Amino acid sequence: MTDRVRRILVTSALPYANGHIHLGHLVEYIQTDIFVRFQKLRGHEAVYLCADDTHGTAIMIRAQAEGRSEHALIAAMREAHLADFGGFQIGFNHYGSTDSDANRRLCGVIWRSLRDRGLITTRDVQQLYDTKAGVFLADRFVRGTCPRCQTADQYGDSCEQCGAAYTPADLVDPVSTLSGTRPEVRSAEHLFVTLEQMHAFLEEWTQRSGALDPRIANYLAGHFLCDPLRDWDISRPAPYFGFEIPDAPGNYWYVWFDAPIGYLAATSEWCAAHGGSFESWWHRDGSAPAAEIHHFIGKDITYFHTLFWPAMLEAAGLQLPKRVHIHGFLTVNGQKMSKSRGTFLLARTYLDHLDPGMLRYYYAAKLSGGIDDLDLNLEEFTAKVNSDLVGKVVNLASRTARWLEQTGLAPDYPDDGGLFAAAAADGAAIAEAYEACDFARAMRTIMQAADRANAYVDAEQPWKLAKAGPESAAKLHDVASVAINLFRQIAVYLAPVLPVFAAQVGELVGGPILSWEESQRPLAGQPVGSFRSLMRRVEPAQIESMLAASVTQARESQAKEPTQHAVPNQSTTKGTTSMEPSASPIDSGEALAAEPLAPECTIDDFTRVDLRVARVLAAEEVPEAKKLLKLTISFGGEATRTVFAGIKGFHTPESLVGRLVVVVANLAPRQMKFGLSEGMVVAASGAGATGVYLLSPDSGALPGMRLR
RNA sequence: GGCAGCGUAGCUCAGUUGGUUAGAGCACCGGCUUCAUAAGCCGGGUGUCGGCGGUUCAAGUCCGCCCGCUGCUACCA
Numbered sequence: 075m076t077d078r079v080r081r082i083l084v085t086s087a088l089p090y091a092n093g094h095i096h097l098g099h100l101v102e103y104i105q106t107d108i109f110v111r112f113q114k115l116r117g118h119e120a121v122y123l124c125a126d127d128t129h130g131t132a133i134m135i136r137a138q139a140e141g142r143s144e145h146a147l148i149a150a151m152r153e154a155h156l157a158d159f160g161g162f163q164i165g166f167n168h169y170g171s172t173d174s175d176a177n178r179r180l181c182g183v184i185w186r187s188l189r190d191r192g193l194i195t196t197r198d199v200q201q202l203y204d205t206k207a208g209v210f211l212a213d214r215f216v217r218g219t220c221p222r223c224q225t226a227d228q229y230g231d232s233c234e235q236c237g238a239a240y241t242p243a244d245l246v247d248p249v250s251t252l253s254g255t256r257p258e259v260r261s262a263e264h265l266f267v268t269l270e271q272m273h274a275f276l277e278e279w280t281q282r283s284g285a286l287d288p289r290i291a292n293y294l295a296g297h298f299l300c301d302p303l304r305d306w307d308i309s310r311p312a313p314y315f316g317f318e319i320p321d322a323p324g325n326y327w328y329v330w331f332d333a334p335i336g337y338l339a340a341t342s343e344w345c346a347a348h349g350g351s352f353e354s355w356w357h358r359d360g361s362a363p364a365a366e367i368h369h370f371i372g373k374d375i376t377y378f379h380t381l382f383w384p385a386m387l388e389a390a391g392l393q394l395p396k397r398v399h400i401h402g403f404l405t406v407n408g409q410k411m412s413k414s415r416g417t418f419l420l421a422r423t424y425l426d427h428l429d430p431g432m433l434r435y436y437y438a439a440k441l442s443g444g445i446d447d448l449d450l451n452l453e454e455f456t457a458k459v460n461s462d463l464v465g466k467v468v469n470l471a472s473r474t475a476r477w478l479e480q481t482g483l484a485p486d487y488p489d490d491g492g493l494f495a496a497a498a499a500d501g502a503a504i505a506e507a508y509e510a511c512d513f514a515r516a517m518r519t520i521m522q523a524a525d526r527a528n529a530y531v532d533a534e535q536p537w538k539l540a541k542a543g544p545e546s547a548a549k550l551h552d553v554a555s556v557a558i559n560l561f562r563q564i565a566v567y568l569a570p571v572l573p574v575f576a577a578q579v580g581e582l583v584g585g586p587i588l589s590w591e592e593s594q595r596p597l598a599g600q601p602v603g604s605f606r607s608l609m610r611r612v613e614p615a616q617i618e619s620m621l622a623a624s625v626t627q628a629r630e631s632q633a634k635e636p637t638q639h640a641v642p643n644q645s646t647t648k649g650t651t652s653m654e655p656s657a658s659p660i661d662s663g664e665a666l667a668a669e670p671l672a673p674e675c676t677i678d679d680f681t682r683v684d685l686r687v688a689r690v691l692a693a694e695e696v697p698e699a700k701k702l703l704k705l706t707i708s709f710g711g712e713a714t715r716t717v718f719a720g721i722k723g724f725h726t727p728e729s730l731v732g733r734l735v736v737v738v739a740n741l742a743p744r745q746m747k748f749g750l751s752e753g754m755v756v757a758a759s760g761a762g763a764t765g766v767y768l769l770s771p772d773s774g775a776l777p778g779m780r781l782r
Numbered sequence: 783g784g785c786a787g788c789g790u791a792g793c794u795c796a797g798u799u800g801g802u803u804a805g806a807g808c809a810c811c812g813g814c815u816u817c818a819u820a821a822g823c824c825g826g827g828u829g830u831c832g833g834c835g836g837u838u839c840a841a842g843u844c845c846g847c848c849c850g851c852u853g854c855u856a857c858c859a
Contacts, residue, residue, distance in 0.1 A: 289787095293786085297785095402787095402853095403853085405852090405853090408852090409852095410852095410853080439807095440794085440795085442795095442796090445787090446787075446788080447787085447788095447852085447853080449794080451793085451794065453793080453794095453808090454793075454794055454795095454807095454808075457793095457794090457807085457808050457809080458794090458807075458808075460821095461807075461808070462807085464819090464821075465820095465821055465822075466821090466822090468818095468819090468821095469818060469819090469820095469821050469822075470818095470822095471818090472817090472818045472819065472821075473817050473818040473821075473822080474817075474818085475818095476817080476818085477817085514795085514796080515796080518796075518806070518807085521806095521807080522806090528821090528822060528823075529822085529823065529824095531817080531818095531822075531823090532815075532822055532823045532824090533823080535815085535817085536817060537815095537816070537817035537818090538817090540817075605818095605819090606819085607819050608819090609819095610819075611819090611820085611821095702857060702858070717859085718857080718858085718859075719858085719859090720857080720858030720859090721858090738859080741859060751859055752859095753859080754859045755859095
């Protein structure tokens with residue numbers, strides 16, 4: 075079956091050292107791990123490499139906020155990542171870090187190749203600099219007024235209102251979200267890769283190499299390759315946590331430049347430790363059989379891995395990926411993972427409550443190799459694990475192993491009516507499905523074998539043979555021997571998905587499962603150990619308790635974790651504290667937990683916002699708008715204003731007319747799709763929660779009165 | 783509204799390059815069994831394959847339009 079030994083280098087995307095591993099990440103690592111274990115079981119030389127992604131502004135800022143060095147931060151996160159991966163039986167051959175000597179060296183190698191091929195160019199970039207925080211500000215750390223339409227509070231790169239694209243330096247009245255101060259414009263030289271020079275190569279590689287799913291190739295053709303490719307800014311001026319560029323002092327490689335090179339660095343480190351040759355994996359003219367490079371990534375980082383990265387490899391003359399496997403995101407119970415619902419499940423939280431093998435199996439049963447999102451439906455999870463793994467597979471041994479404890483397997487494999495041979499013949503189809511990353515199909519085929527095996531036990535009724543006395547002993551021995559062989563055969567097929575389970579089966583009978591070939595011939599005459607529980611049913615209570623723990627955790631971490639504002643969440647007003655020891659604390663802390671307090675402000679800050687009582691004179695639907703109602707309000711006297719409020723669906727126009735509301739009266743007018751809005755009606759709402767609740771003053775308040 | 787994706791049995795999904803009466807698992811109902819760390823076996827579906835139209839000898843499978851849902855983004859000022 076194994077025609078020739080393939081050399082397969084496999085990577086998963088490098089997790090960022092800014093957060094813990096969650097069940098969404100694990101879709102990728104489990105998928106990759108199954109693929110690698112399958113290849114190894116088939117006798118191929120497969121190497122699974124990964125590393126922590128450690129550089130960039132976000133790490134720098136976080137380390138600053140936590141009052142420790144970047145190195146301390148990434149070391150701690152690395153330890154946590156490794157514990158999580160270990161818990162889920164992810165079998166990396168090597169787990170490196172982008173903050174390593176090997177990576178620095180290889181970044182230099184790639185860099186020189188790009189230089190030598192004339193792919194690097196230099197250009198001045200106007201960027202905002204936060205003098206208080208002492209850093210250049212990435213686009214998302216700056217807000218200000220749009221230079222084109224004058225809309226306030228826009229991000230540094232584009233205006234949400236008019237769609238204008240600009241650089242942060244063009245913003246009117248920019249503010250740093252790090253320090254709240256006004257940043258100054260500084261000009262700095264950045265280095266760019268002129269990707270357009272690689273256009274023809276990228277066209278060819280993405281469209282015709284077979285490395286990409288046609289849907290991805292199509293997406294790239296339609297969104298990027300149809301126009302000249304823009305230059306890629308790959309340097310950042312100091313201060314920056316990363317590697318300084320040797321021939322451009324004061325400049326650092328952008329984190330997305332050094333991250334994929336981490337794949338090369340991990341290879342280099344692994345080779346150094348195991349005596350392999352880096353060249354044999356990545357060089358094109360290696361004397362060894364050409365290696366296959368497989369990258370597994372999520373759809374969010376597609377263009378880094380399908381445009382920038384192959385361009386870098388091509389420029390450096392290195393081996394290109396044979397395949398970039400792209401998967402979708404994880405949803406839980408059909409929705410995006412949510413901290414408040416407890417479905418933002420960290421790896422650690424899961425491990426505290428459930429068996430990792432179960433998630434590995436569930437993901438395998440749902441993964442079909444496509445880029446569709448994968449849904450973790452917790453009820454289905456429970457049903458599938460209990461039915462397939464406990465009821466069908468484990469139960470097969472549970473119901474027959476005891477009859478072989480004394481005798482071992484039959485000395486010759488008995489006649490089983492062709493069952494073992496049939497499942498052995500399925501091996502080719504199962505292997506093909508694994509190879510195509512269509513694990514769902516592989517699991518379906520394997521479970522059919524388990525069904526047939528259980529039907530066999532049922533038909534032979536070994537429990538009756540056991541009672542029938544000595545004359546049936548030989549028949550009982552045969553039946554149990556068949557059942558245990560079928561069980562072990564299934565364990566071989568499941569070994570890539572359930573390595574720990576496979577090892578336990580090996581202990582029960584037949585020794586460690588080391589080769590796919592073991593699915594092709596039955597065992598005979600071997601001893602059988604005493605059967606021990608291999609897997610327990612999932613109880614709905616376990617799921618409940620995991621979700622509850624997850625909610626609690628999310629709250630705690632949100633209370634503790636520094637935000638990018640890096641300002642401690644203190645209670646700042648007496649009012650807040652005096653309300654805490656309320657006699658009957660029946661209100662849950664959910665709303666507050668979902669949205670931590672904003673950074674401290676001064677009374678002057680507050681005074682700048684002019685809140686007034688207003689009366690709603692008229693209210694009407696805006697049929698084309700999903701969320702907006704058009705209100706006409708008055709602060710008293712003749713003048714009226716038009717305000718669009720996002721309360722459609724929560725208030726009917728009729729219920730609003732005549733009532734008093736609170737309005738931000740000095741807010742800059744905003745041109746909206748359906749007209750000019752001249753203020754903002756204040757309402758309460760919870761982060762991530764539905765429901766919008768208008769504020770009303772006590773009776774006696776009059777339009778025009780100010781809130782203070 | 784823009785971009786992307788999806789709509790097949792109550793639920794989660796398979797349906798390969800268009801080809802015989804459209805499938806699986808779970809759930810549900812009935813029967814059997816009792817060896818099993820409460821599993822197993824047998825039987826049970828009149829599903830408008832979202833709708834309409836088109837191409838074809840033949841469409842869940844290709845094309846067009848429409849409807850609905852999801853994600854990102856936008857009208858939440």
